[in-house]
Amino acid sequence: MSRAVVLGAGIAGLVAARQLERLGHHVTVLEANDSIAGLAATTKDADGFSFDLGAHFVTNRLAAAAGIGSEVRTVRYYGESVWLDGRYYTYPTGLLRSPAMVASAVAARLRRGTTGTAADWFRAVYGRALADRVALPLLEAWSGAPAEELAASVGDKIPSSLAQTVFLRAAAKVTGRAVAIxxxxxxPQNAGVYHVYPNDGVATICRAVAAGLDGAVRTSTPVEAITVDGGRVAGVRANGEAIEADLVVSTAPVNRLPSLVDGSDALAPYERFRFRPMVFVNLKLRGTALLRDVVVWVPSGAPFFRLTEATQSMPWLAPEGSTSVLCDIGAEIGDAHWSMSDDDLAELCLEHLTAFVPDIRARYLGVHVARLPIAYPVFLKEYEADRQRLADGTGIDGLLSVGRNGEFDHILMEDVYWRTVRRIQRWDAGQPSRSASSSGARSRA
Ligand SMILES: Cc1cc2nc3c(=O)[nH]c(=O)nc-3n(C[C@H](O)[C@H](O)[C@H](O)COP(=O)(O)OP(=O)(O)OC[C@H]3O[C@@H](n4cnc5c(N)ncnc54)[C@H](O)[C@@H]3O)c2cc1C
Incomplete structure (x- = not known):
């Protein structure tokens, strides 16, 4: 049996801890905040509106794995559009109604094979017109960096092939469920994996996993240092207390790990990794289904690059007869949007939203703003080789970096879940006392 310490009680840390316990190890989870769930937290306001940190759609497969498969509501519909030149185009098929986009996309298919920067990748795969007018402006607003400076690997984050997307959309229509794409x-994605929403908010998934951990989670306990001795983890220091450990699993942002690690410089390259902050402006509005789709991408002409009317999928997130529209604004900490008052942000968004909903001011009920300093990893080309190396491990024996910010990957909760389970299994399989720990797990079951 090993002694493991897990930093962070978001979904990654909790799943890592549960997996370690199942394999027979002793685990302590230390969470800096006074509550668990991290990015998967939901806020409910006095008017009856619920807000996730950015709209969150999860899957029935994740809910089942967490043990809350029967405590969820099924999401019946999900759709995306793009707003271009003052009109909506359904994503992805509607964009191909434009002859210029079709011609350039077809030409791109014939020329395919370019690697290099994100700009090259998108032009090769989507064609110049679609890339330059839609994909690249969105990518730049989302990342806060020119597409020429981003690695081609951001393309891996775009959902599969057009053919598969169209098939899964058709499956959603037939089954009346929002098939996850x-x-x-x-x-694998398939017609049986669809969106659901936990009755008591997304954090229920984390609470369900934590419930099985039997008091192993300590909140309000920030880890101040991870001690490394001779290239091996020796323990952590938290709230001034030293805790010995054979394994430390960190879910902290990987660019913070170098300053936490005491006794090794192996993680120094990750210090320069950048995350994109976001300002989320949730407008509370009278009425329902105000936008053409649940998600509307806005490549240009507005301070926001994405609008989400989550209540079209999940009406229970707002009181009856009301809705909310989330405006995603890419920012840097301290810049004009970051520093703007909540009322000024609402005013800015309303001004730009009149093109989409002409009477929006008459519908306005209030605003809920969230500023997230670490929202999206920025895949800069200059550190792409280091990013890829991180996938093989931290280079320190007994230190794993997992989860969305720990892996520095734009992954959603289900990927965080399965990837963390696999990382822990792989680590356990490499332990000399593997058979002892596995038999320990069996005897406890
Ligand atoms: C805008 C946005 C929209 C999203 N939409 C979706 C969606 O629709 N569907 C979906 O499935 N996923 C979505 N996600 C992703 C999802 O929220 C994350 O993948 C997931 O919650 C990450 O979990 P995690 O445990 O890796 O990290 P986190 O939730 O960030 O947890 C890390 C924890 O570590 C703690 N911590 C950090 N440093 C220390 C320290 N030194 N000591 C102790 N504790 C520490 C933090 O306080 C935090 O609680 C979205 C994310 C964003 C940003």
Missing amino acids: GYCHAL
């Missing part, structure tokens, strides 16, 4: 890469 592009949400999970660790397991």
Whole structure:
């Protein structure tokens, strides 16, 4: 049996801890905040609106794995559009109604094979017109960096092939369920994997996993240092207390790990990895189904690059007869959007939303703003080789970096779940006392 310490009680840390316990190891989870769930937290306001940190869609497969398969509501519909030149185009098929986009996309298919920067990748796969007018402006607003400076690997984050997307959309129509497209890469997508929403919010998934951990989770306990001795983890220091450990699983942002590690410089290259902050402006509005689709991508002409009216999929997130529209604004900490008051942000968004909903001001009920300093990993080309190396491990014996920010990958909760389970299994399989720990797990079951 090994002694393991897990940093962070978001889904990654909790799943890592549960998997370690199942394999017979002793686990302590240390969470800096006074509550668990991390990015999967939901806020409910006094007017009866619920807000996730950015709209969250999860799958029935994740809910089942967490043990809350029967405590969820089925999401019946999900759809995306693009707003271009003052009109909606259904994503992805509607965009191909434009002859210029079709011609350039077909030409691109014939020329395919370009690697290099994200700009090259998108032009090769989507064609110049579609890339330059839609994909690249969105990518740049999302990342806060020019597409020429981003690695081609961001393309891996785009959902599968057009043919598969069209098939899964058709399956959604037939089954009356929002079939999940592009949400999970660790397991195959198919018509039986669809969106659900936990009755008590997304954090229920984390609470369900934590419930099985039997007091192993300590909140309000930030880890101040991870001690490394001779290239091997020796333990952590938290709230001034030293805790010995054979394994430390960190879910902290990987660019913070170098300053936490005491006794090794192996993680120094990750210090320069950048995350994109976001300002989420949730407008509370009278009425329902105000936008053409659940998600509307806005490549240009507005401070936001994406609008989400989650209540079209999940009406229970707002009181009856009301809705909310989330405006995603890419920012840098301290810039004009980051520093703007909530009322000014609402005003800015309303001004730009009148093109989409002409009477939006008459519908306005209030605003809920969230500023997230670490929202998306930025895949800069300059550190792409280091990013890829991280997938093989931290280079320190007994230190794993898992989860969305720990792996520095734009992954959603289901991928976080399965990838973390696999990482822990792989680590356990490499332990000399593997047979002892496995038999320990069996005897406890
Ligand atoms: C805008 C946005 C929209 C999203 N939409 C979806 C969606 O629709 N569907 C979906 O499935 N997923 C979505 N996600 C992704 C999902 O929220 C994350 O993948 C997931 O919650 C990440 O979990 P995690 O455990 O890896 O990290 P986190 O939730 O960030 O947990 C890490 C924890 O570690 C703690 N911590 C950090 N440093 C320390 C320290 N030194 N000591 C102790 N504790 C520490 C933090 O306080 C935190 O609680 C979205 C994410 C964003 C940002």
